[in-house]
Each structure stands twice: as C-alpha cells, then as structure tokens.
Amino acid sequence: MAIRVNGRTFEAAPNPGQCLRTFLRELGLHGVKKGCDSGDCGACTVWLDGEPVHSCLVSAVQAERHEITTIEGLADGDNLHPMQEQFLKACAFQCGFCTAGMIMTCAGMNEEQRADLPAAMRGSLCRCTGYRAIEDALNAVTNIDEAPAAGKAVGASVGPADGRGIVTGTAQYTLDHDITGLLHLKVVRSPHAHARVLSIDTSAAKAVPGVVAVYTWEDVPDKLYDTAGHENHLVDPDDTRMLDQVARFIGQRMVAVVAESVGAAEEGCRQVAIEWQELPAVFDPSAAMQPGAPLLHEGSTLDGHLKRPASNILLEFNKSRGDVEAGFAQAHIVHEATYNTPRMAQAPLETHGSVTWIDETGVLQVRTSTQTPFLAQAKLCYLFDLHASEIRLFSKRVGGGFGSKQEVFTEDLCLLATLDTGRPVQWEFTREEEFYGAAPRHPMRVIVKLGALADGTLTAMKMDVTSNTGAYGNHGGEVLYASSNSMTWYRCNNKQYDGRAVYTNNVPSGAMRGYGAVQTTFAIECAIDELASALGIDSLEMRRRNVVVPGDDVGIERSPGDDVLGGYCLDECMELVETAMARGNGVEAPSGDDWRVGSGYAISMFESSPPTEHRSEASVTLLADSTYQVNVGTCEFGNGTTTAQAQFTATALNTTVDRVTVVHGDTAASGWDTGAFASAGLNVAGKAVALAAQALQLKIVNFASRYLGVEPNDCVLGADEVRSGKASVSLVELFAAAEDAGVTLAQARRAYGSPISNGFNVHGVRLAINTTTGDIVFLQVAHAVDAGTVINPMALRGQVEGAVVMGIGGAVTEWFQNGPRGEVLNPGLRMYRIPNFADAPKVEVYVPGTADKFGPFGAKGAGEPPIDPVAPAIANAIADATGVRFRDLPFAPPLIFAALQPTAAAQP
C-alpha cells in the first residue's frame, strides 16, 4: 500500500495487527518514540490530517487513509516550526525522549485546548522536567542564554548541544538506528514467586516460524554475578544467574527466545512449556527473618555477603557513636515511631533496551541504554570471559535513568544470542517489563527514636532500618548503607544505626534517585517534626538548634572520614524557604468545609559523590579548526552533565561552548569512568574534565610561548589565538606547528570522588487536604538547594523542579501496588501514575550559590537529592492541617481516607 508521511509517499505493507508507531519507526522515522504503547505517555504522538494522535493506538493499515506528519516533518526545511523553536529556547526538556511527542501535541492544540493546559496535557508525560519548562515553551518564554562570550560559559544558562536534534527528532537514542538482519529477543517470565524448574520443553517454541533460538538455564555461562553496577563489584552479592533453574519472584526471566520479529519472539515465548515445582515463598521482610521462613538463597556461597543465610539477611550494618541509652536517659522527652516507605518506579520514558552485534573487525558492539558503560562492559567481560578489547559498549543519548540504568538487565542476553547466532540482536523492554524486569526503589521500615532536652537539643538518635531487597541483592547493600546518612545532618553525640537488607520473593529493588536517602529522610524529618511539635518548638527552629555547622563531624561513627562541609549554607537555605513561605503566593485553598490547610518543612543533607570508590578519566584535545574535543566516559540522560562539562572546558580554555564537542558514554572513546550516578557526572567526571581543560590551557600557552618566543606568563589564550602583547598566533597555526613538532595539544586527567562534600536541600510546602475525599492540592512549594557555585542556572532549576515533582509523585500520585504473591498490580503508566502536568505545582527554587571548596569550579552536583525532603515536608504539612500523623507513604486518597475515617473505612 502507499502511505503519505511528511509529504512523501512510502510504498510499504504493514502487518494487519501493526500499530502506526512501529510502522513509522520501520520507515526510519525514529523521532516517533515508544514510551508506553498504551496511549498514556504521548511520546509517540504524530498527526493524522493535522490532528494529534497516539500512534501506538492507531492501526497502521487504517492510517493509509490519512496524511501523516511526524516530528521529522514539522519543520519547514531548516526553519523550525515555532513550537520547536520555543521548546529549544525554553529548554523544555532534559533527557528529551518525550520532547518530539510533546512538541507534536503542543503544536497541534487548538485555542480551547491551549486555554486549559492541565486538561489538554493529560496523555503527555515527562519524567524529567516537572513540566514548568514545558509550560514556558508553550508561552514562548526564553530560558537559555544565547551564545555566552568566550570564557564566560560557567554561570550561563547554556542549552544542551543536542538541543536542535531533540526538537527535530533526529537526536539518536538507544534503539534509533537500523541494522540489517536484526533479531529480536523476548523472555518468558516466571508466573511463580518461588519455584524450581523441573523441565522446559522448547520444541513448540522453536517450531514457531521466525524463531531462531531459544535459551534456557542450560545455555548460559555457569556464573553467579550481580546486575548492579559499582566500581567495586564486591559491594554487591553474586547471587544472580543469567537464566536460573529457580524462580524467586513473579517476573523473573527464565527463558529467552530470539526471532526474526518481535511478534515471532513473543509467540515463541507463549509456546515454551515449563514444568514447575512450586516452593513456599515469603514477601514480608519481618516474616523472612523468622526461623523456618522459606530461604531464598539457601546453600549459596555469597562470600562476605549473606550474613545470616538462615534468616534471609543479605547484609547488616551497625554504626554508633557515644552512648544512646545514656542519651535517652538524659532526655526530657523521647519520641519513637515506625515509618514505612514503599516501592517506587523510576519510570524513565525510554524503557531499557540494548542491541548487540559483531563489527567487521570482530569486536562485539553493545549499544545500550545505560548510566554506566564501563561497569556494564566489565560485567559482560566477566560473564562471557572476554577481554575489554574484545567488546565495545556505548550509549547514545539515554532517555532518562533515575538509577534504573545502573544495572545490566538487557545487555547480557542480547550478547549471548549474538555470540551464538553471529547476528545482531535487540531487546527492548515493554513498559510493563519496567515494573517487574527492572528494579524499583527499596521499601523500608524505619524505626526512629529521638531524645531531646526541653529546649529541643537532641540527646540521642537511634534508627533501625529493615530494607526489603526483594529476590536479589542488587544495590541492596549500598542502598542500605546510604540509608544511614539521614542521621548525619543533626549534631548529636549519641547516635546508633542498625540496618539490614532482607531477601523476599518480591521483584528485586535497585537504584533510584534519592538512593536510600529518600526512605530514611522521610522517617527522620517526620520524627524531628513530631518531636518539635511535642515540645512546642517551631519546626524550623527545632532544626536550627540541632543541625550540623562548620567544624562539626558529619559521620555517625567517630572514625576518620572523607565527608566534609566544603561550602556551608544550610542556614541560608532554611531562611530562603522560610521567607518564601512567609511571603506566600496568594494561592488559596479550594472552597468548601472539608478542606484543611497546613504547612510543613523538611531538610536534608547529601553527599556530592558516592561513598564507594568512583573515578573518571577525561581528556581534552585541541583540533585543527580551533575547536576542542572532550572525551569522557560519563553518560547523558538529561542530567545535563555533558553541558556542564562543555562549560568547564570553554571557561578553562577561554573559548565559547559551541567550539566544544563532548564525546561521551563510549568505552572505546575515553578512559575509565565509573558511571553517571550519585551526582558523579558533575563532581567526578566533571572534575576530570575541568582538570584536563585547565592543564591543556597551560600546555597550549607554554607551546605558544615557545613558538612566539615570549614568556608564558605574558600569553593569553583566546578563542581563536594566543596573544602576547602585539605578537599572536592563531590556534589553527599553532595546531599545525604542534603537529610538526610532534606535540599533541591534549591533556588527560583523572578525578576521584574524595573528599565528599556535603550539600543541602530545604523544602517547604503549603497544601490543602480534603478530609472527605483524601485529595491533596498543593498551594505553595518552595525549595532551596545548595549546588555550590551554579554552573548552569536553567539546568539546575530544571533538575530541582524535576526532582521535587518526582518527590510529589512518590508521596502522593505513585502507588506501587503488589498482590499477595508479590505480583505487581499496576505495571503501566495508566495505573501507576507518575505526575502529569496537572499534578505538578509550580516550584519556587532558591539557590544560595555558596562555592564549594572541592567541586569543579566550586560546584556540587545537585540533580539527584532535591527529592529527599519532599515527602516528609508533605507529611508534616498534612499533620499540620489535620492533626493526624501519616507515617506510611504514599498519601493516596483511599489511604488518607482510611486513616482519617477509620470507622467508615472498616464498615464490612
């Protein structure tokens, strides 16, 4: 049939059951993204006869009757559509994966729809921005600084280099390329929470037309490993097999089917027959620790990890200082309570996916959606006994991560199939697989006990954490370790932390923004509020009397540490938020008798580098055309670190950002980088880039001084030349001279995540809560963030807004539900509701801008932790409004109702 797309006619024959989205992508129109395939997210939005539709819901055959426009056809040649221009100028994106669909939606709205954006924007989800910048784009607000002068990039709102590609749909993400002969991989997942495979019959699957191979536990390397990525792999337990004979949770991958098409692979999966022996299962961590509980990793050899295999305890940490019992004895008041935090899905708009092939030189190529290329490469080397020179692993632009891509979930099976078949193999997660094939936030039960004098001075702090790591231990230890940090921002000589991570037959938990911190910040910041309230002390005053100040130790244990207060502004952050809340914003509560209004605050401190080893090697090279190339291993998934790295380079080398290219996320293109997590993209990789650029500046100046015969101290490097008084040499000439002299005008530097500077977040919220329905309306949200010296004001604001809205999601809209067998009840964006445009309030962002002594250019990476104090501030506001303390997240209306009206809720 003939189909008209972007004014061109394509001759192609879609399958009868094919949706327009996959059909358009097969035509090479990769600007049409997949986010959900259920009409909820809008990433695949295109126009049919000028009307926006979700192309995932449209029959490709029916679409033949219409004129189709995709993002690639929106611009008039090189002239961007006004909406593309507006998105670019507002920088209305971070990862950019939703952007093409957003632009097609916004550009296709009529006046009536424009007048009610909250309604019109349902069906257009963004996980990064918190929507403010998107609204700015719709209102033609400019947020970026066009072309800052040479050497002035740091501190300017520089837009990302990929911006134009993002708004035109041409920026490449993981699966946005065509490979001939591509095979597709799908897996059979366990329907049982705990069961042993007795037999697997793959004959019917292999007989499905198009199926090329079927792999079971018998076909994978006999190796135990862990899916999580850390510099030191020993922090994670080797408890996982690529395909196992035992299923430990509903959703565990058991059999892989590789076929010529996705449909054939799916049909192959349906034809696999597994005979099971069901085993007893346990879902609650407390029950899992009881004697006689079903054991998940019985008899395993998890050296140094499985602390008490007979209790399902993966790992325990105990830390203390002083004498807590003496501290409680000294206290005038003691508060003790239990707080529970749930699973939460990272829900990046781009699902996990990989494609693997063998290049013409025999090197294995792995193109994947990852935050940690080098760690993923190392893991694959281990699994398949490869040397690093035999495998290249890289990411293109990554469509959001939030921690979920600090794991190897798809790369290994693709590589197995490529090694076996010799052919390219791709595996793209469905949205549902993100919920049971990836790894959500660890649920925790946190018992907090605080003692204080009448004036509020803390005398003792005790925290007991039970973390539910699920069926496997990926990130279980490190998240638990990080959970103790929430005791560090209060000065108190008597502290005790006891924590344990426990195996259960649930979906394994993993890394997520606010890694271990979100859970215990909720507990501590609610508990401090409760204590303040009991003492009749103002909530922020209570904190002022107890927070760490310069000169204090910031550890729990009294041991040598590398945590430092490298730039202190917690006092200023609190004042900024308090002033903003006192000023108010004029927004009133909805009218009606059943609305109550309250305000709440919470604070948090974060480490601007990971606690375990983190290192990065970067290089900066002068090119023949007087531009610079940065090579660094970190990834770009909307975190903005490549833009910051370009700004560091441009500033150090006194050039403009458009003359800096950052090559990133590729094991073949740079030295080692541990990965983009825990703010390390700025603080570690960014520092390596800054050091390399500063070193190159010296090298260029020194070479130029020799070339010109002048003193180096008199030489000034500019964007085009090096000048010394009247003498000057262009960089083009200097480059050629250096080539002739056998000198490479390039420098590499390594950086480490030590010492670890601490930063701060303070959150204030005023909300209205409906005591009848349980509905919550945000009236004012104010947030102060300590990012050290601000490198990119717009990017920072975007990160804070996105993090705060994600925090609101975790506190209010996102309700991860599991059934009695641990099954995920709402594995999709329709029923697991990440905030949409209407759910996201305006966030007032305040930034002291106090320089950090250790960060590159005085900066602290601050994109991750603004989420930490959001949920407790909301809980404190709800308590202020209703007098009822909610100690369990989330605050979904039915749960609020159950707490506020227990009698009505209990009616049979």
Place this chain on the structure above:
Amino acid sequence: MTDMLVPPAQDLFHDWRDGDTWLAGGTLIFSQPMPHLRRLRDLSDTGWQSITVSEAGLEIAATCGITELHEFKPPEHWRAGPFLRQSVEEYLASFKVWNRQTVGGNICASLPAGPMVTMGAALEAQYKLLAMDGSDRIVPAINFVTGDNTNILQPGELLRSIHLPMASLMRNYTLRRFSLTKHGRSSIYLVGTHDTKSSEILITVSAATIHPVHLRFTGLPSSEQVRKAVDQLIPAKLYFDDPNGTPAHRRHLTYVFAEQIRTELSAS
C-alpha cells in the same frame, strides 16, 4: 494477527470466523497484546451517520468519534445537553485518544471507568445490537455492562447505535467524579438526573462499581432513603477493587456524592 478485512456495509458479518473482532478507532485493541485475535474487521467504511437529532432524542452511531461527540452542540433547551460534552471531558484519556476513539468502542470495552458507559447508563440509553444471524435487539444501557471488561455481547454481536431518549435529555442533571490524581481515571463517577415533572430522581453510580448501578427514587428522597438505596442496591462485592481505588473509599464516596447530588437536585 494475520488479516484485516473491511466488510461491506450491507453485509457486515460476511465470512465471520473465530478470532475475528471489530475494529473501530483501535484505541483499545492496540493498547495491549491480544494474541487470541486473528483478524480485524474494520468498520471504517460503514458510512453510519455519527449523530442524528430527532424528536425522539439523540441517535449516536457506535462509530461516532469521541471528538465528534465533544464538538456536538446540542439544542439549548436540552437540559442535559451540556452533559454530553462533559462526559467526554471527565475522562482520563487525552484529546489525542479522543481523536481516534469511538463512542461504541468505549462502551464495548466495558471498563468500570468508561465515560461513555457512564453517559449511556445515566441517560438511560437504549443500545441497538446486531447479531450474526441478521437479527437485532435493543437493550437498556444499564444492563449492557456486566462487570469489569465484560458485557452482554454474544460472539460477533455488534453495537450499532446508542439512542438517548428525549426524556432523559430534558432532565436536570448534576455529577460528581473523583480520581486519585488530577485528570486521572475515574475512581468513582456519579450522575444524578431529575425529571421535574414526575419528580423522579435517578442517581447512576459508576466507576466505583464493576458495572453501573441505578438508584431510582420516585419523588425527592430523604438522606436516609438515599443511604438505604446505596446499601440495598450495591452489595459490598459490587464495589470495584483495583489499583485505582479501594472498595471502602469508593463506598464512602458513593454515600457522600449521592447525598450531595440529592441535595443539589432537590433544590433544582
């Protein structure tokens, strides 16, 4: 899925086979894997008039697009006229879904939160169903949906049209809806209509229950009567239990919203 057929308008059931299903806008069929389906029967060429106004009321073809219904301007003297547009707006799906989805498709999906299911039930619509043997039947909307994603359609049977009687369109109405998130899927959706001549009040409970339920009162009911009707006509097992709400919360809001509707309509 191996085939697609555009059946001729005069012989819609031509060559019906196992694994066939009807395709209108496709927004349900393409939203989830349906491996049991083998062939789609495309209704694009039926030529059915989307919306027909007559003295008897409003005739909506099953293939009428949601956007068409949204843009339809009812005669001003229809007291319940604005409700047609509101039914669409009180809807989780985006306008991009409306651009493809049909009224009949939403009804046949028969989800508790289906807004067209609510509209049909609240306005006491009559549904015309076509059977494979060439016969047809008319059923009241309130009897069409039987549970979460189930209805009375026999294999191959096709929803042809939705008739909204003039008597319903001439009633006063009010509605109460609640979703767990802003512009989210309905957790509960109640619509009350009031015939000022007969004083009959009809409260339709939907989304909170696995299928719509009518609470009908001849004359203005008291609070007590409304509460009793809720208790009698909605046994505990009828409240929907899904990730989008709890039965307890839904029952609670059913009481609250039914009483609010009673108060408001009693004053009208």
